[in-house]
Amino acid sequence: MGMSVTISAATEADTEQILKLQYLCYQSEAQLYGDYSIEPLTQSLDSVRAELTRGTVLVARLGDEVVASVRGTVGADGTARIDKLIVHPRMQRHGLGGRLLAAVESSLGAAGTAKRFELLTGHRSEHNLRLYRKHGYTSVSTKRVDDRLTVVTLAKDVEAGAAAGALATTA
Template sequence: MGMSVIISSANPDEAEQILKLQYLGYQSEAELYGDWTIDPLTQTLDSLREELADRHVLVARLGDEVVGTVRGWVDEEGVGQIGRLVVHPRMQRHGLGRRLLAALEERLAGEGVTGYELFTGHRSLGNLRLYQRLGYRETAVREVTRKLSIVTLNKPLAASLAA
């Protein structure tokens, strides 16, 4: 008998599982850019616990295991900021990232957002394809180092409701 993946708010006692998943999930990004000092790999447990208290943090659970997560908040301009979307490598390519993102968009829409914004690295082609399929459009590219440019993508609220 198989289990279903359930998406809901993270519990504070899941902080360690989330941090371990984040560390596992961002290894491929670190390798892609040759940089193991990226924020998701250096975040502390205390910092994550603060985010759990201050932001929307959703998790995807398979039984008791956290197999996916995403975070978001509404900024001063009313834009839903989305970050740290990560799915366990063995669970990728099954629509879980799309489900997590849609659930977070819905949660933030309840706060009256005008749209959504997220970012990823320029070499993260899988991420860029996913976001573009879900209605996000590139709005800016900022060079951070010779090896890394950050691509910012936005999605108006109307596009989210239609997706």
């Protein structure tokens, strides 16, 4: 009998699983850019705990195991920043990243203060770029960090996110 993946708000009890999953998921990014000192690989458990209280943190569970997570906050200017969308490697390519992205957009947009969704990824992260573009994000800026990395900022209006979320729930 198979289990289905459920998405819900993260709890303090999920913190360690989120951090371990984050460490696993960002290995490929570190390898892609030749930099193992990136923040997701050096973040502390206390820092992840603090993020639980500062914003929206969602997890996807397969039984008791956290297999995906995403974080988001809404700034005073109405920009909802989506961060650290991670999916366990064995669960990738099954639509879970898209489901989690839609769920965090819905959650961040529910309060009515968000006007725009924004996220960042590296220029070589083709899978991430493809996922975000598929979900209506467009590149709004790039910033060269060093010889290895250019950060791409992608964004979309909240109305576009709500329309895409409605389509996803009816499909």
